Amino acid sequence: MSSVLVRRQVLVGVVLVVAIVASCGAHLLLGDYTVSLVDFVAIVRGDAVPHAPAARFLILDDRLPRVLLGIVVGCSFGLGGTLFQLVLRNPLASPDFVGVSALSTTAVVAAMALWGVSGLALSGAAAVGGVGATALVMAVSSGRQATTRFVLSGVAVAAMATATTQYLLSRMSIYQASAAAQWLSGSLHAASMDKVVVVGVVLMVLGGVTVFLAPGVRMLGMGDDVAAALGVAVLWVRWLSIGVAVLVTTTATAASGPVTFVAFLSGPIVGLLLGGRSSLVLSALMGAAIVCVADAVSVLVLPTPLPVGVITGALGMPVLLAVVVSYRRKAGL
Template sequence: MTRTIVVTWRCGPFSGRIDPRTLVFAVLMLAILITMSGFVLYSGNYPLSIAEISTILVQPKDDTPDIVIWYHRLPRLLVGIGAGAAFGLAGALMQDMLRNPLASPDVTGFGAGAACGALCSIMLTASSFWVLPGAIAGGVLSAALVLLLAWKNGLSPARLVLTGLALSLFLMALVDIMMARLDLLTAADAMKWLVGTFSSPEWSDVVLISCALASLGPAALWQGFALKRLALGDDIAAGLGFNVPTVRLWILFLAVGLTACAVGVAGPLPFVAFAANPIARRLSAGFGAGNGSPLLGAAAVGACLTVMADLVCRSLPIGADLPTGVFTTMIGAPLLLWQLTREIRKGVI
């Protein structure tokens, strides 16, 4: 019989329990992220040593190496970490809320709606200032439409996923129509962004995604308590005092907000939101961390996926800086097929 050790903490009116094995998993993910971040800062066409990078980070100047780090590599790294964490957290919220590994924002059409809204705002205003509001509006409208079409005497996870897939295909067709009306240079930049990339980030993008995580992240992590009760079933959760429809709408709002902000700075990186939560669960289970909702672990895995994808795409010996979404698609597409096969065998679909 395995003995479980749990540490209880209390800070004023707040208290909680921490599994030391969960802390070990969190420290491991942080170490992996720091290691890959070091490789991202080190790699590139402009050669820099580790000692030079350390000096630049501590004592920045106006030399060319400082410009390379502070105005290209570091913003790119921070945008990748922030966008990946937002995607991973949004995917975990959706999948745990509906108890379905297929119900992530990019699969259910929320990511496509955010991308469609952002591209529509670019066409109408010819300004990047309205990209984020357009992405949020598109994500909210697509979420509302999916809920409206999937609702039939309740919200079935299977109907939600299939409806979201159909809506995602429709929205991407609208994106193709809008792309055909753009000039060649704008269309080329938009196409690279739609695949998912942060090759030319600015510090404003870092501030934007940081503010999104700072405002929506704690609220999303706080929903871990509600998600554990929803996992027991709607009737039991209602018996415990939860207003299940309200909780689900609030979680959906957080997921759409995180997805829209991530799309606004990095484009709709495919499958990051879908893959982060299952990978986090597998890894945490390997440490014996239990079956709780690994929201923070999913955010960490999402950040690691985007940083790793960016590093791989920049390091390929093909003479081109590939969009990051190319590698995330290569990771996520087989995982999606595997999950679909599992759900079909279970009779869910």
């Protein structure tokens, strides 16, 4: 790895960390109720702040869980989406488009509607949906050109899952539908430290697995034949990487709802900044930066706060169109 690339990676990493810290700091201290940095430190340390009685509740029960959940959810989406894109060698192969997020959403809505499931139990429903989507897509995409068939099969599964979700919403009570609609928009509003711990632990464990998979994943980018010639167990690396991506994204989806386009955007933006090279660590940081900045803008800038998924969706659509146009040009269409 050249020194120029290393310096660029370090620079991008520093910028992303600064963006995360700045957006989270602004979210914690500013807003309708401002909190001084001194009071914030005192609250976190457990000291009494008698002149600001509402600050403790606001920080510990609302703002701090929200920004921490934004960080771990963003990292999860960034890591999972980039793993999909690298092992399938397709920038459109993100959980947003291959059915994983869609069927996870369907499973969560079904758990809400049919069994009244709520809280952390939704993580299990989301994981079942994501694993089910992956198994279904894998079953119909084996053989030659499996990566292309995987993406196309995933699009079909996503369409089926979306239709099923809409049907379930139409059969729910008004109260259930309202709660589901807030979750479906991709919101950090219902953040809690329990969710932060669950998503954070899953992210750390699967992130550790990714460290061992990373060399093989990079070689897959050169093609299956080249990777196999270099000693990579192509099928094992590909499907184990997809399994990691599914679990990390479905856990994040259960905690925050489907925050659209974060998984899709993170890897390509990092690739653009690194001159076409990829980095799983920087992609995870990019996902966290996108979510944290979008949520801070929603709360502090917009006159009416919006779910973070609405903002990331608005950001991702033009990028998606640009990717499609780029593919058409490369194909000479």
